[in-house]
Every structure is written in C-alpha cells, then in structure tokens.
Amino acid sequence: MKKVFKYKEPYSAFANIYNHVMGHVDYKKWAKFIYKTIEYQNPLNTLDIACGTGSLFQFYPSYLKKIGIDSSEDMIEVAKIEVIDSKFYVQNMKEITLNEKFDFVTCNHDSINYLLTEEELEQHFFSVKKVLKQESIYFFDISSEENILLNFDKKIFTDTIDHTFLLWENEYDKNKREIYSKLFFSINTDSGLLEYRESHQQKCYRINDIEKVLEKTGFKILAIGSDYNLWKQKKDSSLINFMVKLK
Numbered sequence: 001m002k003k004v005f006k007y008k009e010p011y012s013a014f015a016n017i018y019n020h021v022m023g024h025v026d027y028k029k030w031a032k033f034i035y036k037t038i039e040y041q042n043p044l045n046t047l048d049i050a051c052g053t054g055s056l057f058q059f060y061p062s063y064l065k066k067i068g069i070d071s072s073e074d075m076i077e078v079a080k081i082e083v084i085d086s087k088f089y090v091q092n093m094k095e096i097t098l099n100e101k102f103d104f105v106t107c108n109h110d111s112i113n114y115l116l117t118e119e120e121l122e123q124h125f126f127s128v129k130k131v132l133k134q135e136s137i138y139f140f141d142i143s144s145e146e147n148i149l150l151n152f153d154k155k156i157f158t159d160t161i162d163h164t165f166l167l168w169e170n171e172y173d174k175n176k177r178e179i180y181s182k183l184f185f186s187i188n189t190d191s192g193l194l195e196y197r198e199s200h201q202q203k204c205y206r207i208n209d210i211e212k213v214l215e216k217t218g219f220k221i222l223a224i225g226s227d228y229n230l231w232k233q234k235k236d237s238s239l240i241n242f243m244v245k246l247k
C-alpha cells in the first residue's frame with residue numbers, strides 16, 4: 001500500500017474530524033450564555049473570530065447576520081458546508097480586515113491561547129477595536145492553567161472517526177507556560193494510507209496578563225466568568241470567560 005507522510009499546518013488535517021472530536025462541547029449553552037448578555041441591545045450582526053467550523057452560529061437567532069473568520073483554510077471550508085446562513089473568511093486574528101463593525105464579537109474555545117506573546121495579544125486587541133462599535137461587547141475565553149494541568153499535560157487521546165485514526169499527545173512546559181500538542185492522523189483511502197502530523201503550540205496566560213494588555217489597548221473589563229456558566233470568577237474553571245468593551 002502506498003504511504004504518504006507529511007507535516008501539515010494546524011487545523012488542516014484536523015478540520016475534517018474536528019466536529020466529531022468536539023462532539024462533547026455544548027455550543028448551544030455557550031451561544032445562549034453569550035447571547036442573553038447582549039440580547040437587550042437587539043444586535044443585528046456578529047463576528048466570530050477563530051470561528052473554526054462555525055459551530056456557535058447554529059444557535060443564534062436566524063435574523064442575525066453572522067460572519068466568521070479563521071486562519072485555517074480547511075476549517076473555513078468545513079464551516080461553509082456546515083453553516084449555510086453565514087459568511088466565512090480566511091483571516092488572521094492579528095490583522096482583521098473587515099470593513100464592517102459588529103454589534104458583538106466573540107472568540108471562543110481557547111483560540112486566544114494560540115497567540116504566543118503579549119505583542120501578539122496587543123496586535124489582536126488593536127485589530128478587534130476596528131470591528132467594534134462603541135457600545136459593542138467582545139466576548140472571549142482563555143484556558144486556565146488548572147485545565148491544562150488536569151486535562152491535557154502528558155495526556156494522550158486516541159479516536160477513530162470513519163476512516164481516520166487520530167492520536168493526540170500533549171505536553172505542558174510550566175516554566176514557559178506553553179503547551180505543545182502533537183496530532184497524528186492516519187487516513188485509510190482508496191489510494192492508500194495517508195499519514196499527517198500537526199504541531200500546535202499555545203500560551204497559558206494569567207488573568208493579570210490579559211488585564212494588562214486590555215488596559216494598554218483601550219478596553220475595559222465588564223465581567224470575568226467561568227466555563228460559560230456564570231459571570232463570576234471561579235478558581236477551578238477550565239475556560240475563563242471575559243466580557244469587555246472599548247473604554
């Protein structure tokens with residue numbers, strides 16, 4: 001059997017099985033948690049940054065104009081197929097180039113952790129400013145260190161989805177506060193076995209780090225919450241929610 005082995009960009013080989021692997025994520029709860037905070041402003045449009053396969057959009061009111069951006073072409077391809085009432089574009093969250101301002105903006109599921117330095121965080125928040133109205137809210141989350149230590153560090157996950165076998169290894173460097181993930185995909189196709197690898201790297205930020213960059217880039221924090229459950233900080237939360245707006 002012919003064997004092809006190749007390194008791929010993050011979220012390229014992953015894109016085709018991402019929705020299956022994330023089957024446990026309650027996007028409906030996430031969408032409701034966000035939407036009920038903003039509903040009183042009668043929003044008409046929204047932007048989801050690092051939207052992945054666009055899962056969040058399925059749970060918003062249909063009259064809402066929805067735009068998603070992500071740096072992965074493959075994730076955007078899947079989003080376009082899965083979520084037909086929305087628009088999706090390949091864009092980097094550090095340099096968003098949309099000529100529109102949105103009633104609320106989101107960035108979920110530890111996507112911010114893919115920004116590896118404070119400089120990159122600054123670029124991101126400056127970029128978000130350009131697509132926010134004065135009264136708009138920006139909702140985002142970061143992964144907590146507790147989550148990384150408990151659920152990812154030194155953990156190996158395996159899964160088989162249709163013809164694809166996935167092996168996903170994680171290692172956390174506590175000194176650098178960086179998590180490295182290696183994903184291996186083995187795909188059984190008619191023309192042979194295709195094997196791919198992806199390397200992901202994420203930074204684990206403290207709440208203070210984020211507060212500092214928000215202050216510097218002209219945002220104020222309205223609330224910090226836990227796990228899309230409540231707008232209250234909890235010590236053991238996995239995803240730390242932020243609700244911010246322009247100063």
Ligand SMILES: C[S@@+](CC[C@H](N)C(=O)[O-])C[C@H]1O[C@@H](n2cnc3c(N)ncnc32)[C@H](O)[C@@H]1O
Pocket residue numbers: 010011022049050051052053054055069070071072075091092093094107108109110111114115
């Ligand atoms: C864990 S996934 C989350 C996807 C989606 N928000 C969700 O909740 O399922 C992280 C996403 O961030 C995207 N991403 C990483 N770095 C990015 C960047 N610099 N600009 C835009 N998207 C980025 C990846 O392509 C991936 O789709």
